[in-house]
Amino acid sequence: MRDLPGGYEAEISLDLIDVTERLRELDEGAAQQLALAIGKNGLINAITLRPSDHGRYELVAGRHRLRAHEILDRETIRSFVRELTDDEAEILEIEENVFRTDLSAIERIKSVGLWVQSFRTAHPELKHGGDRGNQHTGGKLQTLQLARPDEILAQKTGRSQRSIYDDVAIFDALGEEALTMLASSQIADNASQLKALCKLEPDHREACAEALAGEAFKSVSEWRAAVGDQRPKDELSPKEKWLQQMGKLWGEGKKGWRDEFLREIGEQA
Numbered sequence: 001m002r003d004l005p006g007g008y009e010a011e012i013s014l015d016l017i018d019v020t021e022r023l024r025e026l027d028e029g030a031a032q033q034l035a036l037a038i039g040k041n042g043l044i045n046a047i048t049l050r051p052s053d054h055g056r057y058e059l060v061a062g063r064h065r066l067r068a069h070e071i072l073d074r075e076t077i078r079s080f081v082r083e084l085t086d087d088e089a090e091i092l093e094i095e096e097n098v099f100r101t102d103l104s105a106i107e108r109i110k111s112v113g114l115w116v117q118s119f120r121t122a123h124p125e126l127k128h129g130g131d132r133g134n135q136h137t138g139g140k141l142q143t144l145q146l147a148r149p150d151e152i153l154a155q156k157t158g159r160s161q162r163s164i165y166d167d168v169a170i171f172d173a174l175g176e177e178a179l180t181m182l183a184s185s186q187i188a189d190n191a192s193q194l195k196a197l198c199k200l201e202p203d204h205r206e207a208c209a210e211a212l213a214g215e216a217f218k219s220v221s222e223w224r225a226a227v228g229d230q231r232p233k234d235e236l237s238p239k240e241k242w243l244q245q246m247g248k249l250w251g252e253g254k255k256g257w258r259d260e261f262l263r264e265i266g267e268q269a
Helices: 028-041 063-071 086-098 105-122 124-128 149-157 161-181 191-198 202-213 220-227 238-252 255-268
Strands: 002-004 007-013 047-051 057-061 076-082
Touching: 028 063, 057 063, 057 076, 057 086, 063 076, 086 105, 086 149, 105 149, 105 161, 105 191, 149 161, 161 191, 161 202, 191 202, 191 220, 202 220
Parallel strands: 047 076
Antiparallel strands: 002 007, 007 076, 047 057
């Protein structure tokens, strides 16, 4: 065992490690490839665990590394053991996914959005601008606490803050459920289409997402063209309803009727 800042590193028996349902799905093919690399070069980065009940451990990060060791029939795995709250563990679990480079646009947006969501839950003070200090700090801003989650994630991943902000905006607008529904659609890896979907009214957004997920349409613009992108009648103002009805009646009238109507309107004016 080796002590490290925030915890310790040790060889932990695979039989003592529990995998939670929160961890992302396992890609067996990726685990097989990783097993070949570990068998040849060894494990480069330890997995992350947190202590559980009855001398057991809960996996926080390293699902594929753990599976690779199972494939190699190893009895133990090098692990970094840390005391973590549920919120902290969830942030680290999601963070591992954020760093992947093989994600589709939707997978990346979900990972970023869930990470920021968990970070906000773990740090509620951010909603109020953070800890602005007191008489002991001289009113100085607490930089770490005031850092926005998109700023932190941009620093961690090397991506621009703007790109992180855009991902969070899409996640907030569409929600995890809609993104999951669209994961196998033709716009799953098209960020511009996802942004276009966000610009629709909420009711239209949901209807469009369902149509795209069912592959009835290939793009947001195709869906808009098909449905006319009109607001529901109950959202129209009285004036808009009147104009809509007048336009319909005018189109149905014969030319003589329309001419007579215009003469009568002209006399009243």
